[in-house]
Amino acid sequence: MKSVGVAILGLGVVGSGTYKILRDHREFYKETQDVDISVESVLEINKQKALALGIEESRISDNIAEVVSNPNVDIVVEVIGGVEPARTFVLAALHSGKSVVTSNKELFCKYWHELERAAKRTNAGLYFEASCVGGVPIIRTLIDGMQANHIRTLKGIINGTTNYILTRMAKEGLGYQEVLKDAQALGYAEANPAADVEGYDAAYKLSILSSLAFHKKVPLDKIYREGITSVDRKDIKYGAELGYTLKLLAIGKNGEEGIEARVHPAFVKNKHPLASVNGSFNAVYLQGDSVGDIMLYGRGAGDMPTGSAIVSDVIYAATHSDVKYSTFKNSAGAEKGVRFVNDFRSRYYIRFTARDKAGVLAKVAGIFAKFNISIVDLIQKGEEQDNVPIILVTHETGEMSLRRAVEKIRALEDVVEVNSVIRVED
């Protein structure tokens, strides 16, 4: 039986989960995977934390050089998060020929090319299943399950915090701030929630997933990003009346015009499988030219689900001798000649407030006609006296035309305010 030594860098939520899984399943992996995996070293400044997990004092270190030079360590698990010092530590591990397993989406999104180069140099493995969508094996599926397909579309709910917030807003009719505070108190959102609620976390993951899906590097700066901080509960309610559920979607498309990648709130039809992905659950919906529609669903975060992905990679690293690196030209930025779509096409939900005067709707319709945008649904909400909320849903149109049309509507004398513009996905 093969024996493999692991070092864990950082005993935070995921690091502790990983340690517990490896500790409690050691016999199970011997039996079912024919490999004996031992945790030989942990890098953790807070020694008490490590001792509390039952780790022997001699295996606790606060010195990365010591960890990566330990001859008993074959695989280094990086679960620190953020760019530094994670990047330096991972490079040190790769330089010394250790394989690396990481859950670090920000690091991987920004420095994938550098890490890959370092790994190739020493013939070390580099695994990152845990960087995207927690325990859901989406990376393995893209690399080894869907590789027969031209993947045309990838749509995901890939951030648990925002999905938890939007689900509660929808189910309980609460406002964003109220649910956010609750989510923070419950540990579902960070004290500084920007990475999640502004869509950065989803954008990091989308960069990784769409690069794999489309076989071209999709760098962060090519991803359009909009968070959920200005989502109004009214739109969730009006959307529900129209048969839609609001989600923070990460969307990647690879079409004739080029690649498009965007993260923003979007309405999906209630009967679409993504609409019923609730709470902290995540899902990725793919369309391949041969396989058709595929969806993977599961927990996108948490100590044990993400730990499951880490340990899955550790076992893979221990039992497979060949690692495939990205077959595309993996550079710091976008590859030359690869086109990215900015003026993407979508359907739109628009809510605006107008003075209750004859002729406003005619003017609005005229503006849309001018921009060649056709309207599918139009609802006038008669609840208020002077100022009337009007909701319309368009057919598919270009983002730029839509924005120009909205500017014209905003400028109309009898339009008090354009309250919301939300994309609608089929």
Place this chain on the structure above:
Amino acid sequence: MKSVGVAILGLGVVGSGTYKILRDHREFYKETQDVDISVESVLEINKQKALALGIEESRISDNIAEVVSNPNVDIVVEVIGGVEPARTFVLAALHSGKSVVTSNKELFCKYWHELERAAKRTNAGLYFEASCVGGVPIIRTLIDGMQANHIRTLKGIINGTTNYILTRMAKEGLGYQEVLKDAQALGYAEANPAADVEGYDAAYKLSILSSLAFHKKVPLDKIYREGITSVDRKDIKYGAELGYTLKLLAIGKNGEEGIEARVHPAFVKNKHPLASVNGSFNAVYLQGDSVGDIMLYGRGAGDMPTGSAIVSDVIYAATHSDVKYSTFKNSAGAEKGVRFVNDFRSRYYIRFTARDKAGVLAKVAGIFAKFNISIVDLIQKGEEQDNVPIILVTHETGEMSLRRAVEKIRALEDVVEVNSVIRVED
């Protein structure tokens, strides 16, 4: 770049789909997978069929010996289906050292041990992603994605024909025979539909999936099987009123009492992700001790989805040098010492018809009490005068107790008929 030659045995639906995918994606695989895959040979008695696909005459054969001795063939794709001649052909390929990719669930379920032994002898690869759930990468996920987990439960909608029939019965209120005829006319069901509607196809797949999930051989004869032929549209309707959807479920559990594996119609709660898997879509829902709940969803059959899984295996076989065989003792039958649960536990929906007399319900309740079965829901349908349909849903209880209780109810003087007993899954 590596060059790999493929032979396809049988140009039926899946074989033709596989050929088309390989033909149309050859450049794409060179680019993205760094491998040149050519179809060097097809085994097909109907030469015209092969010619119509554009296959050169020199590559069409009706002789398996010729195909497996072709030095240009590295990987043999078996998509004939059924046990013979597929078994003989696959063994011939493995004996000559060719790797085999198969979609044949019946062959694999019944002769996995024999094929595995033959493959090991010549160090050939043996891949079977396409045998279960079409294009959904469930095999790869079990082997390489969920391997960190003790999998406790596996629940699947893994037969497209029956799911198509049940979905239409539910949505259109039609009877089983009516939808079956339509499904046959549309090509969703075979002229002899027994393999699908009696649950054999699902049982083959469950045998393969639960063996992988639980790391123990789960042979066909340990699987309880019940088809959908006696499903009554009335129960679908009454179930809907109670918040349930009827599905043909394949269920595998690995608990303290042992392994249980069963295929039968079951009610699932409407809000469970499996309830919204409609038409010919399939899904597998897994629960792992670390990852929690995971679901994979997609097309379970069809030329292109199943072809996608076949080609995924071909690429895997071409680009990975190491194959893992089952780590469990893979024998013809169940391994000694492995316990299987027959008296499984479930909740139950029971519909019976009683004469409208005082005291019937008291007697029924008395019988359940005697067997220690508690009742959650009881609905008396008052539509008919003399004979009243009564529906009840129980708490979890043992199958054997339930059956005995139902026998007692059937024997009651005022009970006209016990119409249906359907398991209810949480």
